[in-house]
Amino acid sequence: xxxxxxxxxxxxxxxxxxxxxxxxxxxxxxKPAPKPEKxxxxxxxxxxxxxxxPVPKTVEEPPVPKPLLPKKERPxxxxxxxxxxxxxxxxxxxxxxxxxxxNNKPDEAIRVLERAVNLNPRNGENYFYLAEAWIMKGxxxxxxxxxxxxxxxxxADPEGMGRVQSQKxxxxxxK
Amino acid sequence: MTVLYLANLTEGMDKRFAGRLWDxxxxxxxxxxxxxxxxxxxxxxxxxxxDRLGYRPVSGTPSKPGEMRFSKxxxxxxxxxxxxxxxxxxSASVWVGLKDSRVTSITRSDMDTKxxxxxLEPEVLMLYYGPDRERRQLIxxxxxxxxxxxxxxxxxxxxxxGHSGIEIRGILRxxxxxxxxxxxxxGGSTITQQLxxxxxxxxxxxxxxxxxxxxxxxxxxxxxxxxxxLEMYLNEIYFGQEGPVSINGIGEASRFFFDKxxxxxxxxxxxxxxGLIKAPNQFSPHRNPERCTSRRNEVLxxxxxxxxxxAESLEEEKAxxxxxxxxRGYHQQAPYFMDYLTGQLTSLYSRExxxxxxxxxxxxxxxxxxxxxxxALKKGLERLEAANPSLKRQNPGESLQGAVIVMQxxxxxxxxxxxxxxxxxxxxxxxxxxxxxxxxxFKPFVYLAALDQYTPVSMLDNSPQTFMVNGQxxxxxxxxxxxxxxxxxxxxxxxxxxxxxxxxxYGMGLERVTQIxxxxxxxxxxxxxxxxxxxxxxxxxxxxxxxxxxxxADGVLPFPLSIREVADTGGKTIExxxxxxERLTTPAKAYMMSDLMRDVVRDGTARxxxxxxxxxxxAGKTGTTNDSQDAWFVGYTPNLVALVWVGFDNNDxxxxxxxxxxxxxxxxxxxxxxxxxxxxxxxxxxxxxTLTICADSREIAREGCCPRIMEEIFLSENQPExxxxxxxxxxxxxxxxxxxxxxxxxx
Numbered sequence: 001x002x003x004x005x006x007x008x009x010x011x012x013x014x015x016x017x018x019x020x021x022x023x024x025x026x027x028x029x030x031k032p033a034p035k036p037e038k039x040x041x042x043x044x045x046x047x048x049x050x051x052x053x054p055v056p057k058t059v060e061e062p063p064v065p066k067p068l069l070p071k072k073e074r075p076x077x078x079x080x081x082x083x084x085x086x087x088x089x090x091x092x093x094x095x096x097x098x099x100x101x102x103n104n105k106p107d108e109a110i111r112v113l114e115r116a117v118n119l120n121p122r123n124g125e126n127y128f129y130l131a132e133a134w135i136m137k138g139x140x141x142x143x144x145x146x147x148x149x150x151x152x153x154x155x156a157d158p159e160g161m162g163r164v165q166s167q168k169x170x171x172x173x174x175k
Numbered sequence: 176m177t178v179l180y181l182a183n184l185t186e187g188m189d190k191r192f193a194g195r196l197w198d199x200x201x202x203x204x205x206x207x208x209x210x211x212x213x214x215x216x217x218x219x220x221x222x223x224x225x226d227r228l229g230y231r232p233v234s235g236t237p238s239k240p241g242e243m244r245f246s247k248x249x250x251x252x253x254x255x256x257x258x259x260x261x262x263x264x265x266s267a268s269v270w271v272g273l274k275d276s277r278v279t280s281i282t283r284s285d286m287d288t289k290x291x292x293x294x295l296e297p298e299v300l301m302l303y304y305g306p307d308r309e310r311r312q313l314i315x316x317x318x319x320x321x322x323x324x325x326x327x328x329x330x331x332x333x334x335x336x337g338h339s340g341i342e343i344r345g346i347l348r349x350x351x352x353x354x355x356x357x358x359x360x361x362g363g364s365t366i367t368q369q370l371x372x373x374x375x376x377x378x379x380x381x382x383x384x385x386x387x388x389x390x391x392x393x394x395x396x397x398x399x400x401x402x403x404x405l406e407m408y409l410n411e412i413y414f415g416q417e418g419p420v421s422i423n424g425i426g427e428a429s430r431f432f433f434d435k436x437x438x439x440x441x442x443x444x445x446x447x448x449x450g451l452i453k454a455p456n457q458f459s460p461h462r463n464p465e466r467c468t469s470r471r472n473e474v475l476x477x478x479x480x481x482x483x484x485x486a487e488s489l490e491e492e493k494a495x496x497x498x499x500x501x502x503r504g505y506h507q508q509a510p511y512f513m514d515y516l517t518g519q520l521t522s523l524y525s526r527e528x529x530x531x532x533x534x535x536x537x538x539x540x541x542x543x544x545x546x547x548x549x550x551a552l553k554k555g556l557e558r559l560e561a562a563n564p565s566l567k568r569q570n571p572g573e574s575l576q577g578a579v580i581v582m583q584x585x586x587x588x589x590x591x592x593x594x595x596x597x598x599x600x601x602x603x604x605x606x607x608x609x610x611x612x613x614x615x616x617f618k619p620f621v622y623l624a625a626l627d628q629y630t631p632v633s634m635l636d637n638s639p640q641t642f643m644v645n646g647q648x649x650x651x652x653x654x655x656x657x658x659x660x661x662x663x664x665x666x667x668x669x670x671x672x673x674x675x676x677x678x679x680x681y682g683m684g685l686e687r688v689t690q691i692x693x694x695x696x697x698x699x700x701x702x703x704x705x706x707x708x709x710x711x712x713x714x715x716x717x718x719x720x721x722x723x724x725x726x727x728a729d730g731v732l733p734f735p736l737s738i739r740e741v742a743d744t745g746g747k748t749i750e751x752x753x754x755x756x757e758r759l760t761t762p763a764k765a766y767m768m769s770d771l772m773r774d775v776v777r778d779g780t781a782r783x784x785x786x787x788x789x790x791x792x793x794a795g796k797t798g799t800t801n802d803s804q805d806a807w808f809v810g811y812t813p814n815l816v817a818l819v820w821v822g823f824d825n826n827d828x829x830x831x832x833x834x835x836x837x838x839x840x841x842x843x844x845x846x847x848x849x850x851x852x853x854x855x856x857x858x859x860x861x862x863x864x865t866l867t868i869c870a871d872s873r874e875i876a877r878e879g880c881c882p883r884i885m886e887e888i889f890l891s892e893n894q895p896e897x898x899x900x901x902x903x904x905x906x907x908x909x910x911x912x913x914x915x916x917x918x919x920x921x922x
Contacts, residue, residue: 084853085213085278086814092292107751111261111739114754118583119209121727121813122858145731145756152729152762152860 090119090126097129106136124153124160131167140174147171185394199533199744203516204297205508205540206588206739207262210271211292214278215849218245220543227298227508227542229255240266248273257296259535260740260748264296276849298542300508303517303529314426316406318438323425324405325483326442326449330474332366333481335405339396367392370408414448415455432460434500442488443495446474460499468497509545511594511604512538516737523741523750534749537740539588547847548579548591548817555840556596556821563830571600575829577821577837578605578716579844584724584816586754587733592717603824610713611822615671615780616798616807616833617710619768620722622668622676624691625683626764630889631665631771632873635675635682642677642705651677651709654799654832663873665887668771669779671797673709680708694759695722695732710798720818723809726772726794727816727857730765731756763862763890769794769811770888773856780834781808787842792856795841797833804828806836815851817841862891869899879913880904 093116100109110133116126131146147167154160208224210216222245230243230252237243237253244251250271257264267285271278271293281293316324328335364372371391395404413421414428422431425448429437433444440448450470451458460467472493478484484492507513516538520529528534556575560566568574574596581591594604603609629635638660641650651673658672667675680688685703692699692707697714699707717735725732734755741750772794775781780797795810806821806829819837822829829836845852865888868874869881874895876884880902889895904913 084855085211086853088213089209089211089292107748107753108261110753111751114586114588117585117754118588118814121585122855142755145758148758149729149731153858155861 084120087120087123090116090123093119094123094126094129097126097133101129101132101136104136106133109133109136122153124150124157124164127153128160128164128167131171135167135170135174138174140171143171143174144168181390181394199531201303201520201529201532201534201536202299203301203303203513203536203538204259205300205538205542205545206590207297208295208541208543209292210278210281210295212278212280215852216273216276216278217543217547217847217849218276220546220847221250223546224295224298224543225252228296237268246273255296258746259297259537260742260746261537262294262296264294269293297537298508300538300540300542301513303520303536313410313424314406314437316402316409318436319409319425320438320440320445322442322478322483323437323440323445323449325478325481326445326474327405327409327425327452328366329477329481329483330446330449331369331452332364333477335366336401338365339393364388365392366408367395367404370404370411371395373411373413412452413455414451415459432499442484443471443475443492443497446471446478446492447497447499450474460497464497471497507598508542509540509592510598510602511606512540512545512589512592512737514594514602514604515592515607519737523738533744535740535742535746536738537742539590539736539739540592541590544581544848544851545591545593547844548581548593551840551843551847552577552579552593552819553596554843555819555836558839559821559829559831559836566829571597573823573825574600575821576601576605576824577819577840578609579820579840580606580717580720580818581844582720582724582733582735582816583814584726584728584811585731585733585756587721587724587736587756588754589735589737590815601824605716605820605824607715607717609820609824610715611805611820612712612800613710613714613719613807614798614800614805614833615673615710616719616796616809617712617714618668618671618676618708619726619772619796620691620695621680621688621708622664622771623760623764623768624687625664625679626767626890627893628683629664629679630893630895631663631767631887632868632895633664634661634873635664635667635672636660636678637662637667637672637675639674640678642681644704644706649705651706665771665774668796669774669777671775671780676708677705680705695725697722710800716818716820719807719809720816723811723816723818725759726765726769727811727813728756728765729762729860730758730760732759733757761862762860766857766860766863767888767890769857772796776810780832781810781838783834784810784838784842787839788846789842791852791854793845797838799832799834802828803830803832806831806833808833808837808841810841810845812852813855813857814853815845815848817844819844864889864891864894866894868895869902872899872901874899874901877902877904882913 093112097109097113097116100106100112110130113126113130113133116123117130120126127146127149131143131150134140134143134146147164150164150167151161154164225243225245229241231241233242233244235244237251240253240255242253250273251268252271253268254264254266256266265285267283269284270282272280272282281291283291283293332338368388371388399407410424410426412425413423414425414431415422422428426437428448428451429435429440429444432448433440447460447467447470450467450473453470457463458467458470475484475489475492479486479489516536520536524534556577560575566575576595577593578595579591579593580589582589592604592606594606594608595601637653637658639650639652641648643649653673654671658670658674662670662672662675664679666672667679685705685707688707689699689701689703692712696718697712699712704711721732721735734757736752736754738750738752740748740752743749773792775796776784776789776793781795784793784795791812793810793812795808798805798807798809804822804826807819809816809818811817819840821831821836821840865886867876867884868887869876870883870885871881874897877899881899882902
């Protein structure tokens with residue numbers, strides 16, 4: 001009977017120590033969140049690490065977790081700048097298109113730039129130059145559509161975005 | 176009076192005849208084919224293409240234009256010369272290194288650069304001669320062997336070079352025979368007369384027409400020399416009908432019957448073709464081989480009689496069996512696409528212009544994709560019939576049908592169009608002319624319309640309900656009765672749940688379904704009805720394929736493009752057609768739909784795609800209509816959208832679903848096109864947030880509190896803002912305790 005009492009006491013004491021220790025740890029160092037359990041609804045997404053969040057010092061009020069920052073890319077997919085053979089092949093047509101534009105040949109430029117887009121739909125430059133060709137042809141509505149596509153794909157490139165913005169202004173001036 | 180009549184006839188004839196002499200048919204071309212380093216190839220399809228382009232395999236190194244050598248490690252090819260407004264191809268030898276059916280490098284003899292892109296010239300798909308789809312390959316008389324000319328003369332007009340266009344003896348003989356029956360039944364025409372008859376006159380047999388024919392023959396002989404007349408005759412003469420196409424001219428006939436150029440015809444083959452002129456279908460080597468052989472022997476005898484063939488050669492030639500190329504139906508390339516294209520072209524040019532001014536029309540068709548689509552459809556339909564013999568029909572005109580369309584989503588280029596199983600049997604182009612219910616293949620548009628109000632984790636009521644439609648009760652059903660009574664938005668689309676979709680449509684308002692259908696250029700009634708959400712609005716397959724382009728194309732709808740360029744005989748561009756696009760939704764919504772439809776392939780109704788060998792990222796949607804009248808699968812990658820439809824023209828049940836009937840065809844098609852598989856998925860656009868949410872409450876997860884969390888994507892403007900209310904931790908201590916409970920569950 002006595003032994004059982006001591007065991008129970010020891011158990012509570014051990015638990016209490018563990019609790020204090022773990023609380024201390026959680027206050028002193030940011031604790032990584034438990035790995036998300038795979039659920040049926042969530043099967044569509046690969047599991048990912050959640051960025052650690054510092055625990056606030058006050059413990060009276062329940063903490064308000066901030067929504068996690070959106071991920072830019074899914075881990076399972078290749079990064080945008082990874083050049084596939086198709087993407088590399090498209091560069092040739094992209095350059096041809098730019099050369100045609102320099103020579104004031106918008107129809108020829110569009111012909112090859114469309115080929116470049118079909119090979120690599122992720123390259124914003126192709127949409128930018130397609131918009132240029134449509135400006136040259138005086139077609140504001142098509143120029144606007146391609147300018148918008150350029151904007152989607154060039155958002156990570158500040159220099160490119162500058163060009164896209166100034167292109168947009170030129171399009172708005174078109175009748 | 177007579178003089179005036181003659182002058183009038185000559186003038187009319189000059190007008191038509193001189194024009195005809197210089198008539199040049201328009202040539203319809205496929206797109207060019209690209210080969211570039213790193214590209215995966217489908218060697219059988221590429222070799223077929225090279226064969227159609229006229230590249231012949233040689234055992235040594237190719238040394239002349241048109242020669243090629245293929246091995247596992249290299250494709251060596253000596254290019255033809257080709258000029259078009261956008262493709263200048265010099266004759267040069269090219270070495271394409273290969274490893275495991277992938278291009279490793281390209282080296283050209285005329286360029287220093289390694290790693291250059293090789294652009295193979297476009298293929299001639301059709302020569303546009305006129306509305307009747309005549310097939311003809313023009314030849315010049317100088318190319319033809321003497322024995323062919325002799326055979327034709329022996330069969331039709333042995334004194335051709337001696338008479339003046341009319342043979343009195345022949346006419347008298349015919350007259351006597353005809354007088355007996357009191358109508359014109361016997362010809363007895365010279366080659367010149369036959370030419371006159373073919374060019375200018377209707378087929379009726381009257382005395383006045385015969386008279387006119389004689390007059391024209393006389394004028395022809397006066398105006399042209401014998402060789403020109405014979406050449407025109409050989410290019411014009413009718414050699415029979417194969418399916419919907421008539422074969423005209425010796426050039427086309429030799430290609431069709433012997434699979435060789437007229438210049439290479441042997442004596443026996445020449446005699447077969449010459450014998451056909453009299454009655455092409457009666458003496459057809461495919462239909463009546465015995466009669467064809469005896470007619471050939473008659474021609475050979477006549478050649479011998481005219482001393483154009485020695486006695487020994489006669490015996491030798493007569494002993495030869497008539498060997499013709501296997502009957503290919505008349506394999507015209509992409510015939511349904513050609514009909515679609517003709518419709519587009521005739522809105523630009525008159526049929527006369529197309530058949531006479533020698534235009535070059537460059538299209539978007541990729542013949543490798545077209546060939547893969549035709550093969551996949553044929554194989555898939557045969558497989559379905561083999562699995563279920565009740566699908567077979569006695570009458571080929573009523574057999575199980577299908578359609579395939581392949582497009583490039585960003586530009587709307589139509590790469591392939593198959594409008595039916597066999598163009599020879601049925602010319603009805605199901606890809607553009609059929610109006611069918613899309614069934615569940617329409618659901619993505621309903622879900623797209625709902626994205627302002629719903630998120631992928633919104634719960635939808637999926638329980639059976641009866642709706643009143645025009646005073647009548649309507650009780651839609653799920654495909655599987657044991658479906659969950661409540662289901663998430665994401666899962667409802669992946670599993671194609673009908674009840675959840677109808678409830679969704681009611682939830683957002685049926686008029687939104689009409690609006691979205693119209694925005695996507697489907698025709699929708701003014702008064703919406705709930706079954707529209709389940710795809711009961713009829714659509715043309717091409718419109719549906721085009722509408723799906725919006726999802727991989729950042730919310731932009733492209734115009735379906737078939738013509739890229741039209742050039743005149745001088746090679747000058749007279750018409751350029753470019754991709755034109757129209758914004759329909761935001762890139763974020765388009766991406767969201769693609770992400771939802773990836774689950775259709777991952778976990779939903781199209782999950783068998785993986786077992787079929789399609790392992791790269793794909794999104795899509797199956798569709799099956801009531802009583803399995805239609806089976807659909809529309810699937811896409813960032814590079815291609817492909818639609819497959821299977822059904823009967825008379826709406827009989829195909830006793831299969833989109834997943835079992837259309838999906839395997841789609842898989843076969845995509846696996847045959849490694850050159851279009853980049854393996855990439857769409858990049859995440861702005862306006863999409865990835866959040867960690869509680870799987871139970873579907874609200875923002877409380878870190879350390881919610882036992883089951885998951886990631887989900889949301890539109891920035893429509894994302895959950897509330898923290899999980901089911902799992903509230905009162906303090907950090909509780910969070911820690913939760914953590915401990917997880918670590919030491921058994922303690």
